[in-house]
Amino acid sequence: MEGCPRNREIGxxxxxxxxxxxxxxxxxxxxVDQEKKLxxxxxxxxxxxxxxxxxxxxxxxxxxxxxxxxxxEDKSFHGxxxxxxSSSNKTSQKRTAPGPVxxxxxxxxxxKNLASTSSSxxxxxxxxxxQINNKSDDGEKQVELKKEGMFVKINMDGVPIGRKVDLxxxxxxxQLSFAVDKLFRGLLAAQRDTSGGEGEEKPIIGLLDxxxxxxxxxxxxEGDKMLVGDVPWQMFVSSVKRLRVIKSSEISxxxxxxxxxHEKMRH
Amino acid sequence: MTEEDxxxxxxxxxxxxxxxxxxxxxxxxxxxxxxxxNKSRNFKSFEPPCPDHVLENVLENVLQFxxxxxxxxxxxxxxxxxxxxxxxxxxxxxxxxxxxxxxxRLTHRFKRVRSLVLKGKPRFADFNLMPPNWGAQFAPWxxxxxxxxxxxxxxxxxxxxxxxxxxxxxxxxxxxxxxxTLVCCEGFGTSGIAVVxxxxxxxxxxxxxxxxxxxxxxxxxxxxxxxxxxxxxLSFDCVESPINFKALEGLVVRSPFLKKxxxxxxxxxxxxxxxxxxxxxxxxxxxxxxxxxxxxxxxxEPDYAAAFRACKSISCLSGFRELTPEYLPAISPxxxxxxxxxxxxxxxxxxxxxxxxRNCHNIRVFWALDSICDEGLQAVAATCKELRExxxxxxxxxxxxxxxxxxxxxxAISEGCRKLxxxxxxxxxxxxxxxxxxxxxxPQLTVFRLCIMGRHRPDHVTGKxxxxxxxxxxxxxxxxxxxxxxxxxxxxxxxxxxEYGKLIRTLSVAFAGNSDKALRYxxxxxxxxxxxxxxxxxxxxxxxxSGMHRYCNMRFVWLSSCALSRGCCRDVAHALPNVVVEVFGxxxxxxxxxxxxxxxxxxxxxxxxxxxxxxxxxxxxx
Numbered sequence: 001m002e003g004c005p006r007n008r009e010i011g012x013x014x015x016x017x018x019x020x021x022x023x024x025x026x027x028x029x030x031x032v033d034q035e036k037k038l039x040x041x042x043x044x045x046x047x048x049x050x051x052x053x054x055x056x057x058x059x060x061x062x063x064x065x066x067x068x069x070x071x072x073e074d075k076s077f078h079g080x081x082x083x084x085x086s087s088s089n090k091t092s093q094k095r096t097a098p099g100p101v102x103x104x105x106x107x108x109x110x111x112k113n114l115a116s117t118s119s120s121x122x123x124x125x126x127x128x129x130x131q132i133n134n135k136s137d138d139g140e141k142q143v144e145l146k147k148e149g150m151f152v153k154i155n156m157d158g159v160p161i162g163r164k165v166d167l168x169x170x171x172x173x174x175q176l177s178f179a180v181d182k183l184f185r186g187l188l189a190a191q192r193d194t195s196g197g198e199g200e201e202k203p204i205i206g207l208l209d210x211x212x213x214x215x216x217x218x219x220x221x222e223g224d225k226m227l228v229g230d231v232p233w234q235m236f237v238s239s240v241k242r243l244r245v246i247k248s249s250e251i252s253x254x255x256x257x258x259x260x261x262h263e264k265m266r267h
Numbered sequence: 268m269t270e271e272d273x274x275x276x277x278x279x280x281x282x283x284x285x286x287x288x289x290x291x292x293x294x295x296x297x298x299x300x301x302x303x304x305n306k307s308r309n310f311k312s313f314e315p316p317c318p319d320h321v322l323e324n325v326l327e328n329v330l331q332f333x334x335x336x337x338x339x340x341x342x343x344x345x346x347x348x349x350x351x352x353x354x355x356x357x358x359x360x361x362x363x364x365x366x367x368x369x370x371x372r373l374t375h376r377f378k379r380v381r382s383l384v385l386k387g388k389p390r391f392a393d394f395n396l397m398p399p400n401w402g403a404q405f406a407p408w409x410x411x412x413x414x415x416x417x418x419x420x421x422x423x424x425x426x427x428x429x430x431x432x433x434x435x436x437x438x439x440x441x442x443x444x445x446x447x448t449l450v451c452c453e454g455f456g457t458s459g460i461a462v463v464x465x466x467x468x469x470x471x472x473x474x475x476x477x478x479x480x481x482x483x484x485x486x487x488x489x490x491x492x493x494x495x496x497x498x499x500x501l502s503f504d505c506v507e508s509p510i511n512f513k514a515l516e517g518l519v520v521r522s523p524f525l526k527k528x529x530x531x532x533x534x535x536x537x538x539x540x541x542x543x544x545x546x547x548x549x550x551x552x553x554x555x556x557x558x559x560x561x562x563x564x565x566x567x568e569p570d571y572a573a574a575f576r577a578c579k580s581i582s583c584l585s586g587f588r589e590l591t592p593e594y595l596p597a598i599s600p601x602x603x604x605x606x607x608x609x610x611x612x613x614x615x616x617x618x619x620x621x622x623x624x625r626n627c628h629n630i631r632v633f634w635a636l637d638s639i640c641d642e643g644l645q646a647v648a649a650t651c652k653e654l655r656e657x658x659x660x661x662x663x664x665x666x667x668x669x670x671x672x673x674x675x676x677x678x679a680i681s682e683g684c685r686k687l688x689x690x691x692x693x694x695x696x697x698x699x700x701x702x703x704x705x706x707x708x709x710p711q712l713t714v715f716r717l718c719i720m721g722r723h724r725p726d727h728v729t730g731k732x733x734x735x736x737x738x739x740x741x742x743x744x745x746x747x748x749x750x751x752x753x754x755x756x757x758x759x760x761x762x763x764x765x766e767y768g769k770l771i772r773t774l775s776v777a778f779a780g781n782s783d784k785a786l787r788y789x790x791x792x793x794x795x796x797x798x799x800x801x802x803x804x805x806x807x808x809x810x811x812x813s814g815m816h817r818y819c820n821m822r823f824v825w826l827s828s829c830a831l832s833r834g835c836c837r838d839v840a841h842a843l844p845n846v847v848v849e850v851f852g853x854x855x856x857x858x859x860x861x862x863x864x865x866x867x868x869x870x871x872x873x874x875x876x877x878x879x880x881x882x883x884x885x886x887x888x889x
Contacts, residue, residue, distance in 0.1 A: 100665075103394030103802075104777070105693060105720040107664040108451075108477065110505065114612065114636065114662055153483065162431075162458050162483040 150237065154180065156245035157214070159187045167237050173229050177207045180216060180245060207245065215248045225254065323352050330356040355379060362386065363822050365403055365427065366847065369876040370411035381420045382446075383412060387427035389825050389870060390775075391800055393451060396827055396868065398851065400883050404454075405429040407881075413440035421446035421472075428452070431459030431483075438466035445497075446472040456481035457508060461490040468492060471524070474502040482508035489514040498522040502529035504553045504586060509533040519546050526580075529553025532588035535560040536571065543574040552578070554586030557594060557613075571597035585609035585634075592619055602626035609634040611660050617642035625650050634658040637672045637693065644676030648683025656689040656714075666721050670695025673727075674702070681705035689714035696727040697754060702736030706743035715740050716751035722778040722803075725755040732756055738763035741771075748795075751775035761785035765792020776801040786810030790817050800825040808835035811869075815839065818846045819873055827868040833889075836869050840889035847874045851886045 150167040163183050170176045181204040189201040206212020208229040216228040220239040228236065246254050330353055333339055343353040359382040360373065387403025405427045412419055419441045429452050437444065444467045457480060463473065464487055488511050496518065510533055519525060519542055526549060528542065534555030543549070571594060581601045590613040605627050611634040620643045630651045635643070637659050647654070657680060659672060672694050678701040680687065687709040697719050725732050733754035741747060741764050748770050752760065756779035764771070765788035772795050786806040789796065790813050799821065807830035818824060818839070833850065840848035852867035878888040
């Protein structure tokens with residue numbers, strides 16, 4: 001919400017509808033000039049397409065115009081009695097201009113991409129072995145996730161449950177290494193505890209220097225598998241796609257044979 | 268105890284009670300009702316005399332047969348003794364809003380829960396109107412129930428955040444676990460599912476419906492233990508990742524009780540064929556992609572129709588995620604037995620539909636895309652006389668798309684399918700005439716949800732608002748409990764709803780109404796209203812205030828992009844201590860130093876345990 005004047009009062013602009021048939025349409029036009037400078041537009045400026053369907057008031061589009069607030073003529077919010085709304089004008093008659101409104105029509109995300117999925121019968125996924133990275137039908141949700149942080153999947157040899165880490169929360173390899181230890185220490189101990197006794201929780205150290213039992217590796221955006229720690233942190237963050245904690249004894253085999261994009265690293 | 272034992276005990280108890288213990292003060296007369304009542308209420312310091320103990324035993328035996336939760340709620344209100352007995356005999360608990368009480372309260376009151384149904388986020392969260400990480404975590408519930416109910420068998424969650432760790436804890440804590448159903452949930456992945464598959468050895472139902480399941484690249488199908496399983500239902504059509512087909516086939520072969528199988532789109536037609544041949548006892552089949560992996564080589568192609576013929580028990584068919592049209596006729600052998608058909612992922616034209624639907628005389632539930640056009644709906648109306656539920660989704664869900672269905676289809680359905688009870692209909696244009704016709708032809712309607720996708724669109728023939736159509740619905744459909752309105756609507760529509768909608772429990776409003784009067788009509792007129800969700804409508808403080816007397820008796824009220832002020836929301840919160848009022852925007856980098864008076868979203872709900880402690884930063888609880 002940067003850039004908004006502090007004393008702004010928000011008045012959502014909605015169409016003033018009077019129930020007696022079409023009269024409101026005329027009233028609309030009278031308010032045109034007055035409201036013109038206050039109108040909230042989503043479409044291109046100007047344009048005079050008349051539309052006999054009288055489609056809506058322009059509500060602010062949450063994803064696009066969030067930062068654009070309009071100062072109401074009436075500064076005090078409480079004077080704004082909620083019974084009427086000053087009508088917007090030309091934009092309300094424009095039918096093609098309205099940008100997409102969040103969550104409308106109310107169709108769940110997985111129903112939204114039917115046009116594309118139904119036509120791709122022999123798509124690039126095979127029934128097993130094919131890897132679809134970040135496949136998500138929900139474009140909008142994906143955007144929101146990215147906005148929040150940089151989540152990458154991380155798996156560890158010997159632990160069936162994968163996790164996710166938010167790389168934007170760390171500023172160095174040390175911090176990441178520490179986080180990995182915190183994430184997996186307990187899980188690893190639980191997996192190793194086969195005799196039924198209490199599994200000892202050993203800290204997971206030496207992830208970056210090859211000296212520990214485990215080593216941290218990653219797959220970059222070109223599908224190559226590399227050891228973590230060789231390039232500057234920012235460069236790493238910008239190219240990493242997923243992480244994997246492998247046994248240090250298997251470093252050479254993991255990195256040499258796992259180069260193809262479509263091949264999964266097996267335990 | 269066995270039924271015989273309990274009835275024997277019961278008759279002894281009853282005899283004793285009727286004869287009355289001669290030691291009790293009441294002696295040979297039945298104690299006056301008031302005295303008994305008083306005795307039952309003095310539960311704290313007063314040791315209940317024998318008749319009450321006996322009564323409790325009797326009650327316990329009787330109440331075991333009472334399953335309806337409404338009835339049980341009524342029973343528990345009779346007196347403290349009945350409340351106590353009811354608590355001990357309630358095995359299935361339904362919690363419509365996970366924030367209406369704390370897990371501790373649940374475990375404190377009900378001691379023998381075997382089945383838990385929990386609902387989390389309100390429905391508008393499905394449409395991105397709620398910021399992520401809002402809440403509804405399953406975690407505190409699984410932790411509490413793990414300790415309190417080790418015999419728990421069933422968990423059914425809707426719109427909750429479930430993590431892999433939660434699933435792991437569930438799998439570890441409940442050795443007799445039988446039934447996991449996750450509807451519209453998220454936060455977990457295939458690794459969590461793998462743990463459940465592996466550790467829940469008594470599992471009968473694993474249903475993942477419309478949930479977001481992350482691909483952790485774990486072969487979860489292989490995680491089911493070897494040997495015969497107890498599986499009766501396995502649904503994973505929403506899992507957007509490939510599966511190990513060989514393992515699935517093996518699993519199906521060793522699951523003799525499997526009746527429902529819903530595969531995802533990564534299962535090809537050839538693979539489906541293999542599954543069907545191995546499981547001809549199936550009653551419900553999710554067909555996966557319904558598209559062959561390989562271009563067929565003439566005689567080598569499997570006989571799909573034969574496979575369907577062999578599955579004589581199939582009554583429910585869905586899937587068709589990547590339908591190859593020429594194979595659709597293969598399902599013909601089962602059409603006559605079908606009671607439920609879901610084509611809502613398939614771009615099916617009227618000509619593709621007609622030969623199929625003309626055999627589906629017994630269909631009660633039909634879901635489809637609007638690609639079937641009005642013509643397809645007419646074909647449905649001509650044949651499907653038993654239709655109870657119809658859902659038509661938009662193939663192209665945008666406001667300005669072409670719109671192949673209209674009032675013509677709606678009217679045809681109303682004329683042909685007189686037993687219709689529930690309808691969800693997405694369209695671009697509609698007329699009051701068609702809606703009114705449906706109200707007159709289908710008196711059994713309990714659910715009417717019409718979504719005219721263009722906002723504020725009037726009757727496209729007369730240009731009038733859609734008030735009359737919806738008015739007719741509430742007036743003529745006397746059993747209506749759920750209503751969703753759309754199109755151009757004035758306050759008048761809401762006055763009709765308030766006047767006639769006496770049984771309405773759920774109301775959805777978007778881009779409708781003129782003023783606060785509309786909201787007032789509804790809040791004052793609909794005594795059964797439980798769930799009210801409103802977006803982008805000109806309702807403000809006066810409207811919100813008009814419902815103050817109602818909010819304690821409602822499950823929730825959602826108002827987003829309306830005209831509420833923070834001050835008013837705060838007033839409501841202060842006036843109603845049992846109601847939690849949350850306000851938030853969709854913008855989650857919220858600047859704490861700027862107090863904005865305008866409220867983007869208000870979500871209020873009643874709660875026995877006060878405001879929740881897990882609210883994220885961007886949510887303010889007033």
